[in-house]
Amino acid sequence: MRSSSATGFGMTVVAILLMLSGRAAATDGSQMRFGTHASEVIVSKITVSNLHRSLDFYTRVVGLKEFRMLPIPRPDLDDPDASGMVYLNFSGSPADPFLCLVKQKGLVPTPESARLTWVGFKVVNTRAAVDRAKAAGVSVVLEPTEFMGTVGAAVRDPDGYMVDLVQAHSVKGRVTK
Numbered sequence: 001m002r003s004s005s006a007t008g009f010g011m012t013v014v015a016i017l018l019m020l021s022g023r024a025a026a027t028d029g030s031q032m033r034f035g036t037h038a039s040e041v042i043v044s045k046i047t048v049s050n051l052h053r054s055l056d057f058y059t060r061v062v063g064l065k066e067f068r069m070l071p072i073p074r075p076d077l078d079d080p081d082a083s084g085m086v087y088l089n090f091s092g093s094p095a096d097p098f099l100c101l102v103k104q105k106g107l108v109p110t111p112e113s114a115r116l117t118w119v120g121f122k123v124v125n126t127r128a129a130v131d132r133a134k135a136a137g138v139s140v141v142l143e144p145t146e147f148m149g150t151v152g153a154a155v156r157d158p159d160g161y162m163v164d165l166v167q168a169h170s171v172k173g174r175v176t177k
Contacts, residue, residue, distance in 0.1 A: 044119060045085075045100040046161060049108040052077040053158045054101045055086050061132045061155070062121050062163065064088035064099065081105060114160030126151040126167040 048054040055077065058064045067087050068074065075084025083105045089098040099119065109117075123129045127144045133155040134140060141162065142154040151167040 040097070042097050043100055044097075045102050046117065046119065046159075047107055047109050047113075048101045048103050048159050050080050050158070051075055051082060051084065051086055051101055051103045052080070055088075057136060057138065057157050058088050058099065058101070061129060061136055061138070062165070063123060063129070064090060064121075065092040067092045067094060067098070069094060075103065109159045109161070111160060114156075115162075118162040118164060120164035120166065122168045123165050124168055126153050126165050129153070129165045130155065 055066065059066065065088065067089065069085075069087050072085065075082045075086070077086075083103055085103075086101045087094070087098050088101065089096050130140055130144055130153045138158060139156040140153070141156060142152070144151050144153045144167075153165045155163050155165065157163050
């Protein structure tokens with residue numbers, strides 16, 4: 001028999017799947033929209049050891065925005081052992097691809113799993129993002145480096161996941177906004 005927390009977590013997954021299939025209603029009664037193409041990556045999930053710390057990193061350093069995935073309740077971020085999920089992307093809308101930070105009681109990323117996991121983001125200013133990473137006290141693996149007409153860098157998030165930061169450029173080589 002599964003515990004109620006495991007059942008609740010499973011129900012959360014079912015709610016997400018229903019929303020992703022287009023069968024869940026938005027808060028205003030209209031249908032929620034996910035993505036803009038018939039086939040595309042819409043979500044990546046990473047297991048984190050502390051939701052508050054990871055949310056702080058991905059919003060302050062990378063520049064992602066949190067958005068609410070109703071009817072899923074927001075976890076208590078002040079409780080370092082809280083289980084739950086937090087959804088992030090650059091637009092704050094579930095219509096765009098998103099990163100899901102997942103915390104399950106008793107599960108934490110291992111150094112080996114973190115070493116094998118990469119996430120990458122296109123950012124407006126790689127150097128500024130790396131400066132924010134340094135201020136946050138995380139490890140900088142690769143300082144901003146020019147490569148093939150752009151600037152790339154790599155940092156480790158609070159759980160040790162590799163985070164690639166690539167500066168957005170227009171075709172003419174100017175930073176896009």
